[in-house]
Amino acid sequence: MSALSRPAFGVRRALAGIAAAVVAMATFAPAPAMATMDPEPPVITGAPYVGSTLTVSWDPYAYKGCGAGAGPDTRIYWTRDGEVATDHPTWPNYVLGEEDRGKTIAAHLVANYPCENMEVASEETAPISASHRPSGFTSRSAFELLARRSDGALMMYPRINNTWEPARTVGVGWNIFPTVLSPGDFDGDGNNDVLGRDSAGGLYLYSGDGAGGWTGPRKVGTGWNIFTALVSPGDFNSDGTNDVLARDANGVLYLYPGDGHGGWLPRSVAGQGWNALNTIITPGDFDGDTNVDVLARDSAGSLKLYRGNGAGGWNGMSVVGQGWSGLSKIGSAGDINGDGNFDVFAVDGSGQLKAYYGNGKGGWNGSGVVGWGWGGFTDLF
Numbered sequence: 001m002s003a004l005s006r007p008a009f010g011v012r013r014a015l016a017g018i019a020a021a022v023v024a025m026a027t028f029a030p031a032p033a034m035a036t037m038d039p040e041p042p043v044i045t046g047a048p049y050v051g052s053t054l055t056v057s058w059d060p061y062a063y064k065g066c067g068a069g070a071g072p073d074t075r076i077y078w079t080r081d082g083e084v085a086t087d088h089p090t091w092p093n094y095v096l097g098e099e100d101r102g103k104t105i106a107a108h109l110v111a112n113y114p115c116e117n118m119e120v121a122s123e124e125t126a127p128i129s130a131s132h133r134p135s136g137f138t139s140r141s142a143f144e145l146l147a148r149r150s151d152g153a154l155m156m157y158p159r160i161n162n163t164w165e166p167a168r169t170v171g172v173g174w175n176i177f178p179t180v181l182s183p184g185d186f187d188g189d190g191n192n193d194v195l196g197r198d199s200a201g202g203l204y205l206y207s208g209d210g211a212g213g214w215t216g217p218r219k220v221g222t223g224w225n226i227f228t229a230l231v232s233p234g235d236f237n238s239d240g241t242n243d244v245l246a247r248d249a250n251g252v253l254y255l256y257p258g259d260g261h262g263g264w265l266p267r268s269v270a271g272q273g274w275n276a277l278n279t280i281i282t283p284g285d286f287d288g289d290t291n292v293d294v295l296a297r298d299s300a301g302s303l304k305l306y307r308g309n310g311a312g313g314w315n316g317m318s319v320v321g322q323g324w325s326g327l328s329k330i331g332s333a334g335d336i337n338g339d340g341n342f343d344v345f346a347v348d349g350s351g352q353l354k355a356y357y358g359n360g361k362g363g364w365n366g367s368g369v370v371g372w373g374w375g376g377f378t379d380l381f
Contacts, residue, residue: 039063041120042076042109045340046094047285048126049235050190051135054094056107056122066115079106095141098190100128102240126290126310129235130242130260131185134284134334134342137170137192139210143334145345146182146194148174148379156212162337164371170212177204181381183232184242187262195232195244201225205262220262228275233282234292236270237312245282245294251275255312268312277304283332283342287362291315295332295344301325305362320363327354329380336370351375 039062046054056076067073076091077084081103088094094105104124111118136144136158143159152175158165174180177196186193191208196217198204203221206214224230229247236243241260247253253271256264274280277296286293291310297303303321306314324330327346336343341360347353353371356364374380 039120042107042122044105044107044122044125047132047134048096048105048290049129049135050096050098050101050131050185051139051141051192052096052132053141054096054105054107054125056092056094056109058109058120063109063111063115063118066111066113066118068113071112073112075110075112077108077110079108080104082106096128101130102127104128127238127240129238129240130188131190131192132234132242132284132292133182133184133192133232133282134332135184135192136334137182137208137210138212139191143336143338144212145333146170146180146381147374147377148180150376150378151175159336159370160338168212171206171214175378179230180379181230181232181244183244183258184234186242186258188241188260195220195230197224197230199225207262218262221264229280231280231282231294233294233308234284236292236308238291238310245270245280247274247280249275257312270312271314279330281330281332281344283344283358284334286342286358288360289315293362295320297324297330299325307362318362321356328375329377331380333381339365341365345370345380347374347377347380349375 042056042058044054044056046052063073078088078094079085104127106124107122109120136142145157147155152173153169154171154174155167156170157167177198179197182192182194184192187207191210193208194206196204201222201224202219203224204217205220206216209215227246227248231245233245234242237257241258243258244256245253251274253274254267255270256267259265277298279297281295283295284292287307291308293308294306295303301324302319303324304317305320306317309315327348329347332344336355337357341358343358344356351373352369353374354367355370356367359365
C-alpha cells in the first residue's frame with residue numbers, strides 16, 4: 001500500500017562533488033568514486049493514518065562513493081508539512097502519531113561528503129488521517145479481532161507475526177447490542193473505539209484506552225434502528241476524521257462524517273440500491289490508492305469491490321470474488337499475516353476461520369485456515 005499522493009519535490013544536485021574530484025585530480029590524488037547523476041527519489045510505503053508505519057526505500061548504489069570510503073553514503077531526515085520532524089529521527093521507519101494528523105510527511109535523502117550537496121526528496125504522503133480500525137486496540141498496530149459470545153462477553157484475539165496470542169476478555173454484557181462495530185479513533189484521542197447500537201436505536205460510544213479496555217459508554221445518537229446495516233470505513237471523505245456508513249431499508253447508503261470529537265457532521269447520500277447486497281465489509285484501502293474502499297457480497301455470492309474516491313464517493317466497481325455465499329460471517333480487521341496489505345476474514349459452515357490475503361492492489365494473494373471453532377460467536381469485527 002503506497003502512501004503517496006502529492007507531487008514530487010524534485011531532485012537537487014550541486015557541484016560540490018564534481019569540484020572535489022577536480023581538486024583531487026589536480027593534486028594527483030585518486031578521485032573518489034562519484035554517485036550516479038540524478039538518482040531516483042526515495043519511495044514511501046505505508047497507510048497514511050495514525051498508528052501506521054511509513055517505510056522509506058531507495059537505491060543505495062545511486063549514492064555509491066559519497067561516503068569518501070568510510071560510509072555511510074547517505075543520511076535521511078523526515079519532514080512534516082515541509083518542516084523537519086525532529087521528533088522522528090529514526091529511519092527507515094516513521095510511526096505516525098497524533099501530532100501528524102492532518103499533515104503530510106516526506107523523506108529526504110542527503111548524500112555525505114564529497115557529494116554532500118546532493119539531496120533527493122520523496123513525494124509527500126496524503127494528509128494523515130485519524131487511527132483506523134486496522135491498527136487495533138492496544139497501541140501496537142497489530143491485527144486484533146474482537147469476537148462477541150452469546151453470553152455477551154467480548155473477547156480480543158490478537159495476532160502478531162502471523163501467530164495468535166492468548167485471547168483476553170475485554171468486556172461483558174455486550175449482548176444488549178444487536179449491532180457493534182469499530183470506527184477506529186472516533187473521539188480524537190488517538191485510541192480506537194467501539195460503537196454499539198441497542199434495540200431502541202440508541203448509539204453508544206465506548207472510547208478505547210489504548211490498552212485493550214474501554215471508558216464510557218457515551219450516547220452519540222438516537223434513531224439508528226432505521227438502518228439495516230452500519231459499517232465503519234475509516235476516513236471515507238479524507239477530512240482527517242473517521243466516518244460511518246449506514247444503509248436504510250430502501251437501500252439508500254448514507255455517509256455520516258465524524259467530527260473527530262465523538263460527534264457528527266451533516267450526512268450525505270453515498271449510494272442507492274445497496275439493499276441488493278447482504279454483507280458490507282470495510283477493509284480500509286484495499287487497492288493501494290490511499291482512499292478507503294468497501295467490499296460487498298450479493299445474493300449470488302459475488303464479492304464486489306467499490307473503490308472510494310477519497311471525497312465521500314466512488315471510483316467504480318469490480319467483481320473480485322465468486323462463491324462467497326457459503327460463508328456465515330465476513331469482515332475485515334486489518335493485516336492478518338503481517339505483509340503490509342489489508343486482508344479479509346470469514347467463517348465457513350464448519351466454524352473454520354479463513355484468511356483471504358489482499359495483495360494491496362484490489363486482488364488476492366492466497367488464503368488459508370487460521371482458526372477453528374469460530375462458528376459459536378454472535379459477532380466478529
